[in-house]
Amino acid sequence: MNTSKKSIWFLTGSQHLYGPETLQQVAENSRKVADSLSENPEIPTAVRWQPVLTGSDEIYQTIRAAEMDDDCVGIICWMHTFSPAKMWIRGLQVLTKPMCHLHTQFFENIPYAQINMDYMNLHQSAHGGREFGHICTKLGLDRKVIVGHWARPQVQSKVGSWARVALGRASERQMxxxxxxxxxxxxxxxxxxxxxxxxxxxxxxxxxxxxxxxxxxxxxxxxxxxxxxxxxxxxxxxxxxxxxxxxxxxxxxxxxxxxxxxxxxxxxxxxxxxxxxxxxxxxxxxxxxxxxxxxxxxxxxxxxxxxxxxxxxxxxxxxxxxxxxxxxxxxxxxxxxxxxxxxxxxxxxxxxxxxxxxxxxxxxxxxxxxxxxxxxxxxxxxxxxxxxxxxxxxxxxxxxxxxxxxxxxxxxxxxxxxxxxxxxxxxxxxxxxxxxxxxxxxxxxxxxxxxxxxxxxxxxxxxxxxxxxxxxxxxxxxxxxxxxxxxxx
Known part of the structure; x- marks a missing residue:
């Protein structure tokens, strides 16, 4: 029953529309989120960050690799920005492992005095996650949807609770x-x-x-x-x-x-x-x-x-x-x-x-x-x-x-x-x-x-x-x- 070698892959969706600087910031932010989850003792597996996904081939190859990794028990998906859902179809069609859709954004609160379009372009989970959710439902893909700021204890606790179930399903496949x-x-x-x-x-x-x-x-x-x-x-x-x-x-x-x-x-x-x-x-x-x-x-x-x-x-x-x-x-x-x-x-x-x-x-x-x-x-x-x-x-x-x-x-x-x-x-x-x-x-x-x-x-x-x-x-x-x-x- 040793789960120390098991992991959940953290997948971040974006696109090339916003330029390299924005994508670099997306990568830095998503790595911080994944590391925070991985360090939480309530989450019984490692959470392994994967490079930001910006195209259909990358998404397909990453999900296919997760499927082939016996130590991977599931994936967490976060749409940091808008990530056009047609890019996800081929990858999601080969997914059989459990998926958690973490509907969050990097900063918790709206910076009313400083907010500008650069901020808006970077923080698009509000509608990026809806685009992703639409294609998941259209494909008939069941998944766990967790909504809230990623650093909040109650959100991380929900991720940990889901991860335990993913571990159970992984053990069943080998039972x-x-x-x-x-x-x-x-x-x-x-x-x-x-x-x-x-x-x-x-x-x-x-x-x-x-x-x-x-x-x-x-x-x-x-x-x-x-x-x-x-x-x-x-x-x-x-x-x-x-x-x-x-x-x-x-x-x-x-x-x-x-x-x-x-x-x-x-x-x-x-x-x-x-x-x-x-x-x-x-x-x-x-x-x-x-x-x-x-x-x-x-x-x-x-x-x-x-x-x-x-x-x-x-x-x-x-x-x-x-x-x-x-x-x-x-x-x-x-x-x-x-x-x-x-x-x-x-x-x-x-x-x-x-x-x-x-x-x-x-x-x-x-x-x-x-x-x-x-x-x-x-x-x-x-x-x-x-x-x-x-x-x-x-x-x-x-x-x-x-x-x-x-x-x-x-x-x-x-x-x-x-x-x-x-x-x-x-x-x-x-x-x-x-x-x-x-x-x-x-x-x-x-x-x-x-x-x-x-x-x-x-x-x-x-x-x-x-x-x-x-x-x-x-x-x-x-x-x-x-x-x-x-x-x-």
Whole structure:
């Protein structure tokens, strides 16, 4: 998840009409803007200035070079002066990477006492950006438009927010998802068209028999298991039954071996997301729980019951949120609290919730699972942190993909949950339980989601636009009748 080598190219539009002195000033100004963005720690990539573009061939060759550069995750375009849009057509027609149109100008305020035509000729973003926007829309090119003075913190913060989404999309284009076994039998939403998904998102999904994974797990050395057990003891509070001498200590050894073996398999194959299912565990002593939680905490995407779409989404959102406070995790709406005026959703899963969202130090425990017919699995038990969050779900609608979003507010549980040995989070659904849940169901959203504490609905909407898929947002402003018409239309 190292993004230090990634970059966004800064492209400045102008033309030869204004003479060499003006173009030299345009270049100096645009370099200052690019350098300012690149130095802002809120922007998670380098912003690399490119020479000012004044003709069709230059524009085409620059955008083509950006497309060929694997480290370039997107471009920022700024029309410093008027840049006739017909020059941009050929270049924009080969652009597939995300684009941000920064609609700004070099000086923030009009110098009323000194303004003259030289100033006016140099500062033409007001209509130069409109010319550029016209051709982008005419070409059907989706992009992020950010308006405001480039030096303002809120403008640079918006650029940083967009850059995170561009990083997520870039990672998706190189993503490989490993499926250990198939999806849970007879379940609709976890299945889908993998070829269509690769065409839409860029990631590939590969299936493996569980035996392939078992072979790798069995090859893990005892010394590595011992070292990992020491790490567990240093990182978590261990329940008595998994401590040395505990009657489930052997189960913890199996969990450690699972983690190391799955990690080895993923790294060797170049996979950054994976799935498993409790219905297909042949050769595995237990359903991996602790292993999945810890691998998610390292940045891997995961989907339970073979849910490869959610596994890919979890990975993409982890890349977007890298370095921010809070986390992103595989999640499931599990059960409801229907108390009038205090309605809540308890989110959880059998085992696999990422500790990146934990509010407290996780406890490492071992308990019976009740399904799968295997040995008692180990897992991390904790409560998710309070505060704003969202749930995101990608679903296959048959002829297209749809992203469904719901903003929520997480709350501490009203009481202890001493008999619930799984990680969990309690949240309030926006705009309210009846509207939010009904809207999700009308939208066809999945029961699995990626739960995020550090990404915004706007970022996920930008992601959907970059991927060219539908996006339906359920938030505090949602009105059910209108939402229903859109969802079913």
């Amino acid at each position: 490989k998802v490993a499926r250990f076994g198939d999806n849970m039998r007879k379940v609709a939403v976890t299945d889908g068209d993998k070829v269509a998904a690769q065409m839409a998102f860029g990631y590939e999904v590969d299936g493996y028999g569980v035996g392939d994974l078992v072979e790798r797990i069995n090859a893990v050395s005892e010394s590595r298991v011992k070292t990992l057990l020491e790490e567990y003891a240093e990182t978590y509070t261990l329940a008595a039954n998994v401590q040395p001498g505990g009657d489930r200590r052997g189960n913890l050894l199996v969990s450690a071996r699972n983690e190391l073996g799955i990690g080895d398999f993923l790294r060797e194959g170049g996979y950054t997301a994976f799935t498993d299912t409790f219905e297909d565990l042949h050769g595995l002593p237990q359903l991996p729980g602790l292993a999945v939680q810890r691998l998610m905490a390292q940045g891997y995407g995961f989907g339970g019951e073979g849910d490869w779409k959610t596994a890919a989404l979890v990975r993409t959102m982890k890349v977007m949120g890298e370095g921010l406070a809070g986390g992103n995790s595989f999640m499931e709406d599990y059960t409801y609290h229907f108390e009038p005026g205090n309605q809540r959703v308890l989110g959880s899963h059998m085992l696999e919730i990422c500790p990146s969202i934990a509010a407290d130090k996780p406890r490492l425990e071992c308990h019976p699972l009740g399904i799968g017919g295997k040995a008692d699995p180990c897992r991390l038990v904790f409560t998710g942190g309070a505060g704003p969050a969202l749930n995101a779900s990608v679903v296959d609608m048959g002829d297209r993909f749809r992203l469904v979003l719901n903003t929520v507010t997480a709350h501490p549980p009203a009481a202890d949950l001493p008999k619930l040995p799984v990680a969990r989070v309690l949240w309030e659904t926006h705009p309210d339980m009846e509207t939010g849940v009904a809207a999700w169901i009308y939208a066809g959203g999945a029961h699995h989601t990626c739960y995020s504490q550090n990404l915004s609905a706007e970022q996920l909407q930008d992601y959907a636009a970059m991927a060219g898929i539908e996006c339906l947002l359920i938030d505090r402003d949602t009105r059910l009748a209108e939402f229903r018409r859109v969802a079913l239309g």
